[in-house]
Amino acid sequence: EPEVTQTPSHQVTQMGQEVILRCVPISNHLYFYWYRQILGQKVEFLVSFYNNEISEKSEIFDDQFSVERPDGSNFTLKIRSTKLEDSAMYFCASSETRHGETQYFGPGTRLLVL
């Protein structure tokens, strides 16, 4: 069964450093998403991406964040200058166009900012 994959599974970084989280969505999917979950809190939407541009973004997704689909298979989330409060699980998800309501999530990347 096709699945969304994410790398790395864990990332530790120093405050102020840039990180790139990588995702490989399901191959025939056209909508892509990033969510995050701070430990003990709800899953929060960050951004959706379709047709090589951002469809929607939340208030969390400020200028420190960017997304890219560099090569037709990967979907990346970049945090330019990490802060302590960026420590969280980051989940990538993807969905088909026609049945966009069903989103398939990856296993997540646990980011720890020290």
Place this chain on the structure above:
Amino acid sequence: DAKTTQPTSMDCAEGRAANLPCNHSTISGNEYVYWYRQIHSQGPQYIIHGLKNNETNEMASLIITEDRKSSTLILPHATLRDTAVYYCIVRVGDQGGKLIFGQGTELSVKP
């Protein structure tokens, strides 16, 4: 998107049916009811969705009341691996839009 209300936690005995309720009294005509679950620290997993008819798949059944103001997710024979947080989400379907997760119901399946 309409707001949903779910109990914070529930217990269920292994092998028994788990019935998870959700209230969505402000649901509008074009909004679907979706259920996802999150097993500890894993990515959320889609379970089932419906508009107004009851739905069943290999994982669960979804019962939606006639007035659509509430629904119940049924896991017919719960196993220990069904221990997870279950999220009821209401949103307009057929669009590539965000999912808004609440706190969900923490289901504990006990031997």
